[in-house]
Amino acid sequence: MINTRRAKPAKSIGTDGFTLVELLMAIAISALILSALLSFYWAQQKTAKVQQDITVLQQDIRGIAHILAQDIRMAGFNPRDADRPNAQLTPPRFLDGILFQHINGTVQQTVTTNSTSIAFTSDLNGNGIIDQAAPAANMPLEQIAYRFYNNSNRPRLQRYSPVGNGWQDVANNLNGIEFCYVISGSPGCTTTPSKDNFTDNKIRVVWVSLLLRSPFPDRKYTDQTVYRPASCIQNPGKTCVYPTTGTFKHFNNGAAYKDHYRRQMLSFAVQCRNIRPNVGEIPATP
Numbered sequence: 674m675i676n677t678r679r680a681k682p683a684k685s686i687g688t689d690g691f692t693l694v695e696l697l698m699a700i701a702i703s704a705l706i707l708s709a710l711l712s713f714y715w716a717q718q719k720t721a722k723v724q725q726d727i728t729v730l731q732q733d734i735r736g737i738a739h740i741l742a743q744d745i746r747m748a749g750f751n752p753r754d755a756d757r758p759n760a761q762l763t764p765p766r767f768l769d770g771i772l773f774q775h776i777n778g779t780v781q782q783t784v785t786t787n788s789t790s791i792a793f794t795s796d797l798n799g800n801g802i803i804d805q806a807a808p809a810a811n812m813p814l815e816q817i818a819y820r821f822y823n824n825s826n827r828p829r830l831q832r833y834s835p836v837g838n839g840w841q842d843v844a845n846n847l848n849g850i851e852f853c854y855v856i857s858g859s860p861g862c863t864t865t866p867s868k869d870n871f872t873d874n875k876i877r878v879v880w881v882s883l884l885l886r887s888p889f890p891d892r893k894y895t896d897q898t899v900y901r902p903a904s905c906i907q908n909p910g911k912t913c914v915y916p917t918t919g920t921f922k923h924f925n926n927g928a929a930y931k932d933h934y935r936r937q938m939l940s941f942a943v944q945c946r947n948i949r950p951n952v953g954e955i956p957a958t959p
Contacts, residue, residue: 723894723935726887730937734885737830737844742943744817745879748793749948753801762803762816765794766948767876769866773816775835776805782839784818786871788864788904788916789923791852791879792818792833795947807836819843821850823921848936849884849923851902851916855942857950861908864916874948880907882940884924890933897931900924903940 691699751765761771767786774781784792794803797813808814818833822840828847831840853862855878856870862880870876882902902924905913916923930936 719893723891726889726891726935727937730885730887730935733844734883734937734939737883737885738881738939738941740843741819741881742941744795744819745791745793745881745943745945747795747797747947748817748945749874750795750797751947751949752796752799762794762805763796764949765796765803765815766874767791767793767866767871767945769868769871773818773833773835773839774805775807780835780837780839782818782833784816784820784833786852786854786866788851788853789918790818790820805835807834821847821916821918821923823918828921844885846886846888847884848886848925848930849882849900849902849916849938851880851882851904851923853880853882853902853904853907854878855880855907861911862904864904864914874950876948877945879943879945880904880940881943882924882938884936884938887935891935892933894933894935895931896934896936897929898936899927899929900936900938901927903942906940 748767749765754764762768768784769786769792771784771792772781773784773792784790786792795815795817796803797815798804803815804812805816806812814834816833816835820831820833820840822829822831827845829842830844830847830850832843833839834841851864853864854866854870854876855862856866857875857877862878866876880903882904884900901913902915905927913927915926917926
């Protein structure tokens, strides 16, 4: 007799799957993790953007400061005692109310030296005269002037050039600039040098204050800082007088801007090492 057994069906393995509740829980947990990762990513992007804006501002303001310091330091450079033939421009020195122009008489601009502009000459190539032609390899720009200029709500720093319309933009988004002059024998600094200060070569140091603004606002940031130029710090005890250009108030006239732009400020002093003292200031030899 043959013994027969019915085969038992094999038990299925791993075919139970997930329930709907388990799937919903997995999706919810994944969404929470993804949301946290996205929040972290956007926070890092925001931080990186802020740091990038600050870095660009710092680089821009230091670049402008380098250009200004380099030029002002050479004011009055006069290795060959240049005193002719362009008598208004020589000897090299700080100037106020003088006409800069191209050698052929074009591109004429009256330049000034005050709180928001500065002008001087330098015989940089040592040929004994102040060259008035367009800058070239062997003929550097020797009529040097900077001014604050604002039109169409575009406040900026410009540099004199004997070509084009006479002025070239050096820096945009400028919220304030101040030139403050240290006069020989006087404490502090002044933003309004007298005529004698120019003719007697009494300007020894120029304090420059720059306030630069970011090109775009940051809605999550409010600027509460009060910016004070060098004249406020170098003249303790005196009322701080902020420069104005028309209706434009430099440094917001000492009040916080309370807007959404980021700003960087830099004040620095430039020694006018090439300005020769007046004969009357030189002590007599015993």
